[in-house]
Amino acid sequence: MATRLQAPRLLARAFSPIEHTYTARDTRLYALGVGFGADPLDAGQLNYVYGGADDETLLAVPTMANVLAYPGFWAREPDTGIDWQRVVHTEQEIVLHAPIPPWGRVIGTTRVRALWDKGPGKGALMLQQREVHDAATRQPLATVRQLTLLRGDGGFGPGASEGAPPAQHHLPERAPDAACDLATIPQAALIYRLSGDLNPLHADPAVAHAAGFDRPLLHGMATMGIAAHAVLRAVLAYDATRFAGMRVRFTAPVVPGDTLRTELWIDGKTVSLRTTALERGVVVLNNARVDLR
Incomplete structure (x- = not known):
């Protein structure tokens, strides 16, 4: 069946700005969802889940940028023409223009930045981008990019973007300089979903079984947050101010309860990484x- 996707229409699609007010409680809940606080005696971790009686030392995990002013799963809206049931999230990137405040009010503006047609039966790649800024000061906080494989939408005809998708980051050809093991807990997905991603695949066993999985899976964005935790712990001594950006490629799902080992290669202000269950x-x-500051 031919795709209903029309590239010029999707590239020009208007998204309403999203205003998002979040609190210190939301910031702590996000941190708990990506494993901070597993060692309640670790002062570095506590700054992300406690922050003192008056929250004076509370910090936001840098990857919390992923959930701020999140537009939701808009691909399922009928005007997009996307075969949304065959969408696969392949890559995620954040660029931080300033440290994420531990509470505040932000505005996010989303657009489809590019579409690349792989051909009939081969799908297409879509790059969406969200700019997040402080609602009061207008200060840019983060740019969030998501690369998605549209498995059912190849061969859509004219209107594809010029150029090519972003090239993959290549890992150094040497043994890693460090590694960090972080355990996940069986209820990890149930905690992480409270930060806004309510896809039942991550909570309902019946939905997971229908999708071909033995049990609900951990969100890919949570896995990204856990890998960021590994960098903060092993490289940055939990100093989030040095965290300038992150890009990951999702290669397999995580089952809540997996132990995740992140291998790290440190080259100046670039930390390359790979995470294994x-x-x-x-x-x-x-x-x-x-990327580090």
Whole structure:
């Protein structure tokens, strides 16, 4: 069946700005959802989940940018022409223009930045971008980019974007300089979904079984947050001010309860990384990088 997607229409699609007010409680809940606080005696972790009686030392995990002013799963709206049931999230990137405040009011503006047609039966790639800024000061806080494989929408005809999708980040050809193991808990997905991603695939066993999985999966964005935690712990001594950006490629799902080992290659202000679910021997994030200030 021919795709209903029309590239010029999708590239020009208007998105309403989203205003998002979040509190210190939301910031702590996000941090708990990506594993901070697992060691309640670790002062570095506590600054993300406690922050003192008056929140004077509370910090936001840098990857919290992913959930700020999130537009939701808009691909399922009928005007997009996207075969939304065959969408696969392949890459995620954040660029931080300033540290994320531990509470505040932000505005996010989303657009479809590019579409690349892989051909009939081969799908297409869509790059969407969200700019997040402080609602009061208008200060830019983050740029969030998501690369998605539209498996059912190849061969849409004229209107594809010029150029090529972003090239993959290549890992150094040497042994990693460090590694960090972080355990996930069985209820990790149930906690993370409270930060805004309510897809039942991550909570309802019946939905997971219908999709071909034995049990609900952990959100890919949560896996990204756990890998960021590994960098903060192993490289930055939990100093979020040095975290300038992150890009990851999702290669396999995480099952809540997996232990995640993140291998790290440190080259100046670039930290390359790969994350593996140890018990299953599966690489879940690959060709990833964190940029430092």
